Amino acid sequence: MKLRTRPAGPAGAVAACAAALAAALGGAGDARAYHVLHVTDTFLVRAWPARRLPVPFRMDRGIVENEPDLLALVRDGAGAWNGLPDSYAGTLEYGWTPVPTTLANVQAGLSLNVGDGIPEIAVDFDGDVYAFLGIDSSMVTGVGVTELANDGVIVDGFVLLNGTVPLWDGGDATREIVAHETGHLFGFGHSGVTDRFVDRDGAAFPTMSGSTRPPLLAADDVAVASALYPDCDFEARYGAITGAVRRGDGSGSRGVSVTAVALDGGAAVGHLTGTFDDAGSYHIAGVPPGDYFVYVEPLDGSQDGAGRSPELVDFFFIDRTDLGFEVEAFADVAPGSGAETVVTVEAGRTTGGVDFVLGLGSGEPAPVVTVTDGAAPAFPLGAQSNGLPLGGAPLAAIDTAATTVLAGTPVAFDGTASRSCAGPVVSWSWDFDDAGATATDAAPEHTFAAVGTYDVTLVVTDDTGAAGNHFVRMAVVNELPPEPEPPGCGCRIGGDRTASGATGGAAGALAGLAWLLVIARRARHAGRRPEGGVIPSRCGSRRRAPA
Amino acid sequence: MSSKTLDAVIAAVICAASAACAAPPEVRTSSPAALAVARRAAARADLAFRGTVVATRVERDAASGLPFTYVTARIDERLKGAAGDGAVDWTAPGATVTWRLVGGALDGQVLELADAPSFRVGEEAYWLLAYGPAGTFPMLAGLGAGKWTRASGGGTALVSPGAPGPVEEEALRAALAAPPVPAEGAR
Numbered sequence: 001m002k003l004r005t006r007p008a009g010p011a012g013a014v015a016a017c018a019a020a021l022a023a024a025l026g027g028a029g030d031a032r033a034y035h036v037l038h039v040t041d042t043f044l045v046r047a048w049p050a051r052r053l054p055v056p057f058r059m060d061r062g063i064v065e066n067e068p069d070l071l072a073l074v075r076d077g078a079g080a081w082n083g084l085p086d087s088y089a090g091t092l093e094y095g096w097t098p099v100p101t102t103l104a105n106v107q108a109g110l111s112l113n114v115g116d117g118i119p120e121i122a123v124d125f126d127g128d129v130y131a132f133l134g135i136d137s138s139m140v141t142g143v144g145v146t147e148l149a150n151d152g153v154i155v156d157g158f159v160l161l162n163g164t165v166p167l168w169d170g171g172d173a174t175r176e177i178v179a180h181e182t183g184h185l186f187g188f189g190h191s192g193v194t195d196r197f198v199d200r201d202g203a204a205f206p207t208m209s210g211s212t213r214p215p216l217l218a219a220d221d222v223a224v225a226s227a228l229y230p231d232c233d234f235e236a237r238y239g240a241i242t243g244a245v246r247r248g249d250g251s252g253s254r255g256v257s258v259t260a261v262a263l264d265g266g267a268a269v270g271h272l273t274g275t276f277d278d279a280g281s282y283h284i285a286g287v288p289p290g291d292y293f294v295y296v297e298p299l300d301g302s303q304d305g306a307g308r309s310p311e312l313v314d315f316f317f318i319d320r321t322d323l324g325f326e327v328e329a330f331a332d333v334a335p336g337s338g339a340e341t342v343v344t345v346e347a348g349r350t351t352g353g354v355d356f357v358l359g360l361g362s363g364e365p366a367p368v369v370t371v372t373d374g375a376a377p378a379f380p381l382g383a384q385s386n387g388l389p390l391g392g393a394p395l396a397a398i399d400t401a402a403t404t405v406l407a408g409t410p411v412a413f414d415g416t417a418s419r420s421c422a423g424p425v426v427s428w429s430w431d432f433d434d435a436g437a438t439a440t441d442a443a444p445e446h447t448f449a450a451v452g453t454y455d456v457t458l459v460v461t462d463d464t465g466a467a468g469n470h471f472v473r474m475a476v477v478n479e480l481p482p483e484p485e486p487p488g489c490g491c492r493i494g495g496d497r498t499a500s501g502a503t504g505g506a507a508g509a510l511a512g513l514a515w516l517l518v519i520a521r522r523a524r525h526a527g528r529r530p531e532g533g534v535i536p537s538r539c540g541s542r543r544r545a546p547a
Numbered sequence: 548m549s550s551k552t553l554d555a556v557i558a559a560v561i562c563a564a565s566a567a568c569a570a571p572p573e574v575r576t577s578s579p580a581a582l583a584v585a586r587r588a589a590a591r592a593d594l595a596f597r598g599t600v601v602a603t604r605v606e607r608d609a610a611s612g613l614p615f616t617y618v619t620a621r622i623d624e625r626l627k628g629a630a631g632d633g634a635v636d637w638t639a640p641g642a643t644v645t646w647r648l649v650g651g652a653l654d655g656q657v658l659e660l661a662d663a664p665s666f667r668v669g670e671e672a673y674w675l676l677a678y679g680p681a682g683t684f685p686m687l688a689g690l691g692a693g694k695w696t697r698a699s700g701g702g703t704a705l706v707s708p709g710a711p712g713p714v715e716e717e718a719l720r721a722a723l724a725a726p727p728v729p730a731e732g733a734r
Contacts, residue, residue, distance in 0.1 A: 109612045114658060131679035131686065134615065134648035138591050138677070139689035139709075140662070145650065148657040155656075184661035 054090030060122035062100030077178020125163035144184020394420035396470035420462035581710035588692035589722035592675035595627035605651030
């Protein structure tokens with residue numbers, strides 16, 4: 001629980017009350033949160049490119065060699081992200097690491113490799129890998145590491161669990177830890193807003209201090225996946241609130257939390273920003289339709305004006321303190337303006353011009369907030385949401401039972417899971433990288449005659465003519481390696497996601513960041529599943545090519 | 548009156564009558580959960596000091612290929628750790644200590660450790676470091692729990708990226724002076 005001072009005015013108190021009420025009525029199941037990088041004049045989500053979904057990962061070979069009982073728990077935790085409502089998000093188990101994750105292997109660059117595009121979920125059984133990485137294994141049960149390209153798009157990463165603690169004592173905790181760290185792998189960070197409004201923690205948000213734990217994912221985790229990796233209908237189902245937060249001198253705020261609390265008590269929506277631009281703009285996306293109080297909470301940066309370097313390293317090492325989550329003040333809403341703070345959000349529309357002016361005085365964090373009405377600017381959700389193919393390029397998906405197959409044996413490929421938000425996929429074009437062999441069936445077979453490595457490429461086209469591509473790297477061998485029965489998940493889509501087209505997102509110098517948080521009700525999503533999304537199913541065992 | 552407006556009114560009325568609306572007192576006390584984290588980190592720490600970051604750099608480890616951020620801080624006030632511990636002469640004026648943590652921005656890529664604290668030159672904080680195995684750099688005790696900075700507002704509360712709430716400065720100092728039995732874990 002955080003300290004906070006009294007809201008400085010009656011309307012602020014109302015907003016705080018609404019927050020409290022929302023939390024009280026909403027309960028633990030109603031949280032929803034996500035965040036977005038704010039990069040100068042555009043937004044980039046710290047997330048995987050759409051065409052890399054679901055996120056593939058390799059399981060540490062050392063897990064099954066050292067603690068096979070742990071394997072199922074890790075799988076459950078990582079697999080918790082599959083089949084979420086409204087979302088493309090998901091993980092895909094993609095075999096074993098070449099070597100166990102030991103200190104020697106890490107130091108030799110053979111494990112925790114962040115350059116191959118396939119994250120690893122590994123366990124440090126001795127604690128020495130943690131020490132090598134500079135992480136204290138005595139107090140940390142797991143870490144999530146992501147590798148970002150300079151446009152903020154995730155390209156790789158790893159999860160490293162601390163095997164010096166009995167992770168597998170109590171499977172729920174283990175699964176939750178893995179789900180949490182895997183959330184980092186998706187680009188999720190910690191947040192302080194969630195537990196400001198909802199008295200419990202999510203799996204990916206924020207810290208793990210709560211006494212009540214979700215079985216795996218909390219509603220906010222589910223929502224973050226929906227918001228960062230939305231399916232085609234996401235934009236139509238939700239609305240958005242946009243505006244700007246400026247200081248009294250007109251400059252953009254360097255750090256505020258803009259929060260909207262649903263009047264029906266069902267949702268609290270927040271946006272944290274550490275922007276460095278002059279506009280101080282914010283976007284709250286994925287807002288369920290309804291009426292909201294909107295208010296702003298200044299953070300450290302907005303108070304003292306201390307600029308933070310816009311360099312990459314500064315957005316890399318972000319913590320809650322930097323973003324001022326510990327600031328002990330709520331913004332005030334201008335006296336008598338309570339009604340003006342009510343914003344109506346409609347599905348598929350943006351409520352814009354919700355601007356704030358921070359009145360800074362006497363060093364006290366008691367800004368005056370003015371909410372104005374304004375035009376509703378277009379909300380470029382597709383662009384903001386990581387270039388997801390909302391009406392854009394189709395998502396090509398390759399499903400194959402195994403990526404290591406025997407020479408001379410027919411191999412089945414399935415591209416029917418490919419999809420497009422713009423329209424149905426109407427054509428499939430396969431290149432087997434094998435002496436010019438091609439196919440145009442949605443689910444063809446091909447026989448590789450010779451041992452070798454082949455990059456099988458699928459290009460799909462939707463009825464608007466837009467195309468998307470993907471490939472899977474096939475290893476063709478004379479004899480299948482005698483390894484333990486590989487992962488039981490991901491059999492629906494067995495392809496290598498390592499080379500799936502260009503990463504989306506705008507280029508340009510990073511000049512800041514913003515965190516966007518939305519808290520909403522789980523019930524809204526209950527029972528819904530992505531429509532045609534590429535979600536790997538769980539299954540009992542992985543198929544092998546016939547011997 | 549629309550149902551939405553009615554909802555708003557009801558919400559305001561309920562709130563006005565509820566304890567949830569009561570203005571929280573301006574409490575300056577340690578969060579129990581945060582204090583547990585602080586105490587455990589303090590117990591874990593081999594070196595603890597109030598210090599200022601004087602340099603950071605990111606280098607790629609040639610063998611592993613991983614980028615590491617090296618942080619050098621000046622010891623402004625030693626709080627735990629005997630003089631001359633390890634390679635650090637705590638008594639020397641302007642003594643510095645360097646630790647490292649995987650991650651950082653290098654060559655157009657960024658490796659981000661989700662739970663890592665930030666390190667900015669000129670930043671003052673309480674730093675709690677633990678020795679690793681021989682030949683390794685010190686590391687932050689408890690990762691984020693190894694850094695405590697003053698909360699805004701000019702009070703005496705400290706906050707940490709590894710803790711779920713504030714801790715009074717004196718409580719942290721006391722913990723460093725007499726580390727209690729480790730309590731709650733963190734990640």
